[in-house]
Amino acid sequence: xxxxxxxxxxxxxxxxxxxxxxxxxxxxxxxxxxxxxxxxxxxxxxxxxxxxxxxxxxxxxxxxxxxxxxxxxxxxxxxxxxxxxxxxxxxxxxxxxxxxxxxxxxxxxx
Amino acid sequence: xxxxxxxxxxxxxxxxxxxxxxxxxxxxxxxxxxxxxxxxxxxxxxxxxxxxxxxxxxxxxxxxxxxxxxxxxxxxxxxxxxxxxxxxxxxxxxxxxxxxxxxxxxxxxxxxxxx
Numbered sequence: 001x002x003x004x005x006x007x008x009x010x011x012x013x014x015x016x017x018x019x020x021x022x023x024x025x026x027x028x029x030x031x032x033x034x035x036x037x038x039x040x041x042x043x044x045x046x047x048x049x050x051x052x053x054x055x056x057x058x059x060x061x062x063x064x065x066x067x068x069x070x071x072x073x074x075x076x077x078x079x080x081x082x083x084x085x086x087x088x089x090x091x092x093x094x095x096x097x098x099x100x101x102x103x104x105x106x107x108x109x110x
Numbered sequence: 111x112x113x114x115x116x117x118x119x120x121x122x123x124x125x126x127x128x129x130x131x132x133x134x135x136x137x138x139x140x141x142x143x144x145x146x147x148x149x150x151x152x153x154x155x156x157x158x159x160x161x162x163x164x165x166x167x168x169x170x171x172x173x174x175x176x177x178x179x180x181x182x183x184x185x186x187x188x189x190x191x192x193x194x195x196x197x198x199x200x201x202x203x204x205x206x207x208x209x210x211x212x213x214x215x216x217x218x219x220x221x222x223x224x225x
Contacts (some may be wrong), residue, residue, distance in 0.1 A: 031211065032211075032213075034213065034214075036216070041201075041219070041221070042218055042219060043114075043116075043203045043205075043216035043217050043218045043219045044154070044203075044205075044216045045216070046112070046213060046214075046215055046216070049213050087153065087154075091211065096142060096159065096207075096210035096211050097144075097156055097159065098144075098156070098214060100153045100154050101153065102152070102153045103153055
């Protein structure tokens with residue numbers, strides 16, 4: 001069974017304090033790893049898709065990386081508007097379904 | 111691109127009534143749409159997968175007679191909660207993808223409250 005574990009569960013940072021969120025996965029035949037951002041009371045917003053180990057993608061203050069066992073979402077010099085829950089999900093094998101982690105709730109303090 | 115809408119955003123209904131939620135892909139054609147349920151401070155729980163023109167595939171433990179899903183076109187899927195009860199109160203979110211194995215784009219969600 002595919003498993004996705006995100007850590008930490010919650011993270012509080014001062015504005016400008018860079019950090020990383022972790023997503024560890026155990027799957028049979030990874031086809032894609034997805035990062036989403038979810039604000040309270042809203043649906044997840046797509047951020048990145050990573051397909052193979054060594055791949056990196058960037059968008060503004062966010063950078064996602066992928067290894068064979070985990071993915072990191074690096075946030076550089078975050079701002080209060082980056083506060084949200086960040087969800088990681090994997091798609092594996094012949095399955096079209098996503099398996100989600102439980103998310104990291106990120107709070108950026110001004 | 112890749113915008114998904116849901117309607118309504120919030121609905122309050124009486125116990126025993128049925129509620130229909132619409133999910134539309136606005137700027138792309140979605141072969142596959144997914145319906146999720148999310149409890150407070152929890153991650154998304156997949157309820158069912160629907161492919162255009164086919165019957166939906168439900169996850170284990172999801173009652174197909176209670177949660178009716180229709181995917182009649184490449185831009186519209188509907189979820190009908192039949193004979194709703196207070197325990198059906200939740201946040202329902204749909205997602206859509208161009209093909210079954212491509213990136214899923216999510217709608218804004220529908221908050222259902224059953225009194």
